[in-house]
Amino acid sequence: MTDEQLQQLVEDISLQSFGLPFTHRAYFNHRLKSTGGRYMLASHNIEFNKKLYDHFGIQELRGIVLHELCHYHLHIRGMGYQHRD
Numbered sequence: 001m002t003d004e005q006l007q008q009l010v011e012d013i014s015l016q017s018f019g020l021p022f023t024h025r026a027y028f029n030h031r032l033k034s035t036g037g038r039y040m041l042a043s044h045n046i047e048f049n050k051k052l053y054d055h056f057g058i059q060e061l062r063g064i065v066l067h068e069l070c071h072y073h074l075h076i077r078g079m080g081y082q083h084r085d
Contacts, residue, residue, distance in 0.1 A: 001053060001061075003027045010046065013065050018073055026065075028053075036064035039071040039081075046072060 001009075007026045014022035029047035032038065037048045046068045053061045075081035 001028075006048060009061075010065050010069070013062065014069050014073075017066060018069060020073055022069065022072065024072075036060075037068040039068050039075070041075065044072065044076065 003026075006028060010026035011022050014020060024043065025045040027045070027047060028050040029038070030050055032047060032049040032051075035049060036052050037046060039046050046065075048061070048064060048068075052064065071081045074085075079085075
């Protein structure tokens with residue numbers, strides 16, 4: 001999967017699952033080791049671990065996308081977006 005395909009996947013899941021657009025960047029970060037994805041507070045972009053996708057496949061990636069989109073949409077709306085919230 002390319003970064004462009006990942007971007008489209010994240011945009012599609014955002015609309016389907018949240019009814020809201022994802023208007024920032026989604027991309028693979030090959031340096032991620034211990035997490036499936038990371039929502040970036042300053043830029044609102046989302047990074048994903050390519051190795052997890054390569055090893056576990058699209059279903060695992062979809063779950064990670066949903067999780068990171070929760071952080072994204074909550075933060076954009078000024079709500080509690082951290083795990084402890």
